[in-house]
Amino acid sequence: MSCPHVTGITLRPPTASQQVHKDDCTQCFDTPDQPWGIDVCLSCFNGGCDSPDRNHSFQHFRLSQHPIVLNIKRKPKPKKVREESPAKILKLSIPGETEADNFDTTTLVKCLACDGLELDKAIPNIAEVVNGVLTALSSTKQSEVKAWEEEILPCEHTLVLDQDDAKVLADQELAHCSQCDLKENLWLCLKCGNLGCGRQQFGGVGGNGHGLTHFEQTLHPVSVKLGSITPDGTADVYCYLCNEERQDPNLAEHLWHWGIKISERLKVEKSLVELQLEHNMKWEFSMTNESGEELQPLFGPGFTGLKNLGNSCYLASVVQCLFSLPTFQERYYYQNGALPLTLDPANDLETQLRKLADGLLSGRYSLPPNREEQLESPYPKGIAPSMFKALVGKNHVEFSTMRQQDAFEFLLYMIQTIRRASHQTHDADPTKVFSFVSEQRLQCLGCKKVNYKTDVQDNISVPVPVERLPMESSQDNQDFKSVSLKECLDRFTQSERLEYTCQACGSKDGAVTRTAFKTFPEVLVVNARRFELVNWVPTKLDIPVVVPDEPFSLDDYFSRGLQPGEELLPQTPLTSDNEFVPNGEILSMLEEMGFPSSRCEKALYNTGNSDPDAAMNWLFQHMEDPDIDDPLNLGKVGSNLEISEGSIAVLADMGFTVLQAKKSLKETGGDMERAVEWLFSHPDDDGSTPEAQSERTEVTAGDTLMPALFKLHSIICHKGASVHAGHYVTFIKKTIGEQSNDAANDRDWVLFNDEKVVRGGEVDEMKKFAYVYFFERYRA
Structure with a gap:
């Protein structure tokens, strides 16, 4: 039998830029390894x-x-x-x-x-x-x-390097560190010629950090790793002021200044990039219990791991937590197997989310290894989220790369991406479980008038109090005093005194401000901020936070709004030119933490200009807004800009309210395309003005039911000195085995470590140092 279709179509080989999907199905995780191919x-x-x-x-x-x-x-x-x-x-x-x-x-x-x-x-x-x-x-x-393509750029410190008077370094001077006997991992200061050992690195590379000590004493910024220099002029160049690997376009000249001829150098050590790649590929999280026994592998529905794509553990930890929540399972898995009708499923977010849900929850890809596979590894191979990662990170400056990323930032990005897609398709939004309304109360200490401002949030970032233990009191290598979750919540919601000039009474006595819950979410996401600035770089601190196993109440942190007898303050002060005047002290504080000035001003404007924690939370909430770096422009809001009724009608036909349509057009100068983009990036903005928002009592997210009890559902843990390096895993409380009459007693901690899924057992120590906590609403 001949085929008439071969001659009826023209087939062409794929071009270099075309995607050829031959590693797995675009709609499920079947691979050519399956019997059907x-x-x-x-x-x-x-x-x-x-x-x-x-x-x-x-x-x-x-x-x-x-x-x-x-x-x-x-x-x-x-x-x-x-x-x-x-x-x-x-x-x-x-x-x-x-x-x-x-x-x-x-x-x-x-x-x-x-x-x-x-x-x-x-x-x-x-x-x-x-x-x-x-x-x-x-x-x-x-x-x-x-994604692996990484461009290392010069910085101002390598471009304008001012070297001290030249001297020729003898071979014996290059033989070992000037402060110890280490003979490898040596870094030459290009400013003065000092040779110091580097910090300890993955792979057993030793180091006492004398190169860093030299920088701290002299502030000489640029050093080169001697063992990484190649005859063609490449080498590891590190700028301590930037705290980044950099490029030195004049490296040969700078080395010759110290008598080192680059053409005679031979690379004898791995570069930082090589060590980072090796680190990412080989990192192993402990898979044994306190007795040294291997943790029990788990198989079946809900116990499928995600392969590490080289640097994707941050993605895996977030995805496992999200798809363990009922709303995500109902939205993307329990759809009777239906998939969207699309010609390009690999680039359709809805399809890829349902594919991911099926891969993680069906159990189809979590089978015990056969005898041959058991010899290689006792764990299933897991599924590779390559297609999902490429799509969700597409065009994102960080998540499109293979570099390690911050799991909390990726969680916020995922929530916004899914929310925007759900809004566009008018589908149920599974991220609503995270949303709640916070309320900030500010009271002038002069006239006692108050201001209330609400904001819809998806998480809270709580400050963890830092109290170092004396050397003699330190136990089990613990350098910090343990704190309770309640202490962190108390710190997050406590009243703070601020410098403040009242626009109502003119008093400069200051004000007190407090942030609390106006409503409560179904799932509370808590980011524990355990960082301090060291040389202007956020450095992680291992402060133990004691989290209760039993349900705890948030009732004490509820804000009851405007009380009888309270009088409202005028709104955020503007100058006669209708320009916002940010609180200088808080602005400087946020800028010192690395946030751009334009973002800081927007955060202060939108949170009342008086509370640094509220402003910081706003920054985390809105970091993915497409207009986040646009200058603050108040002239459009509330101005005499004439809005076309036709434009309002078009936006209303898309499912937005008239209030939302009007506000988006005012915010974007009447530009329809930008207005649509603004609406999708502000899905929780109901279109009311700041003045109306301060007085409204309508609940827009979450609920006010009490007691508001919450119980720990899952945690994301991080191992490493920086959230942008190291390794992420997640622990989730799940039902293991057949469910009995007392389901609560059957739930146990499960560790998801990339493709490895094991019974976690007791995780008290891991809970103390978790980076992100997910608390579920507990209803007795």
Whole structure:
């Protein structure tokens, strides 16, 4: 039987920029390793599984009418025993391995319009395309290669380096650190020629930090790692003032100033990039209990791990927490298997979220390893969220890279991304469980008048009190006094005195301000701020926070709003030119923490200009707003700008209220395109003015039901000195095994460490040092 469809269409090999989805199905996590393999569409290169129960390949054909596919099946080759040491990583790149290096692969071409009729791969119209698909980088590898590209730039300190009087460094002077006997990991100060050892690094690289000590004593900023210098002029250059790896365009000249000829140098040590890559690929979190026993692997629905894509543990920890919540499960998993009808599922967020939910919750990809696999690892291989990571981080300056990121920042980004997508499609928003209303109360100490301002939030960042223990009192290497969660909440909601000039009475006696809960969320996300600034760099502090196992109440932190007898203050002061005057002291404080001035001014304007914690929380809440870095412009708000009724009607037809439409158009000068963008980036803004917001009593998020009891649901933990390096894992309280009559007693802690999922047991110590806490509403 011949196929009439081969001659009826024109097939072309994939170009270098086209995505070829051959590593896994675009709608589920089936791979070519499954018995049915993956069908790659030879028209658009979509990858679809050919499984008997889902057959996403045929679904794609019905939608696209692309009949010809290449079916790819593969079996992993036995692992070769390496006798020689592995080759050194020479640059930050993806090894150029082919399918043939790792797999035995079988392929066949078939026509789905002819009930899977097998076609001859030698047909001229097909052969070239098949070869192009097999030799092309898969979409996964293509994303990884692009994401690994990291440009290290010069800074002002390397560009205008002022060196001391020249001297020739003798070989013996370059033999070891000037302060100790270390002979590797040596850093040459390009300013004065001092040689100091670096800090300890991953992989057993020793260091006493004498290079850093030299900087602290002299403030000489730029050093070069001697062992990393290559004859072609590359080397590790570090700027201590920037606290970043930098590029020195004049490195050869700066080294020759100290008598070092770059052409005679030989690279003998791994670079910082190589060490970072090796660190990310090989990091192991402890998988044993206190007795040294291996933790019990778990399998089945809800116990599927996520493969580390090189630096994606921050993403895995957040995703596991989100999809353990009922609202996310109901929204993305319990949909009767239905998937959106789209020609490009790999780039459709709804599809990728449902694919992720199915992968994590179905149990299809969490099976006990067979005997051969058991020899390699007792854990399942997990699923690779490559497609999801590439899509959700697309065009984001940080999350599109392979560098380690802050899990809390990614959580906020995920919430905003999902919320914006839900708003656009008018679907149920699973992130509503995080939303609540906070209320800030400010009272002038002169006239006693008050101001109330509300803000919709998705989390709180609580300050953790810092109290160092005396050396003689330190136990178990604990340098800080333990604090309770209640102490952190008390600190977050306590009254603070501020410098304040009252616009009502003119008093300069100051004011007191307090932030509290106007409503309570279903899930409270708490970020524990355990940082202090060291050389203007946020440095993590290991302060134990004691979190209760039993439900605790937030009733004491409830704000009851304007009370009888209280008189409202005038609104945020403006000058005669209608410009906002930020509180200088708080503005400086926020700027010193690294926030741009424009963001700080917006935060102060939107939080009453008097509370640094409220302003900081606003910054965390709105960091992903597309207009966050635009200058504060009050002239548009409340001005005489004429708003077109037609523009209002268009926005109203999109599902927005008239108030929201008017405010968005005023905020953007009447520009429709920018107004739509503003609306999607402010989904919780109901369109009322700041004056109306201060007096309204309408509940916009959360509820006021009390007792407001909460119980710990999950935690994200971090291991490492900086949230931008190290490793993230998550612990989630889940039901293990068959549910009994007393479900609460069956719940136990489960550790998700990338693809490894194990019974966590007691996690009291981990709870003390968690980075992000998820508390569920507890209803007795």
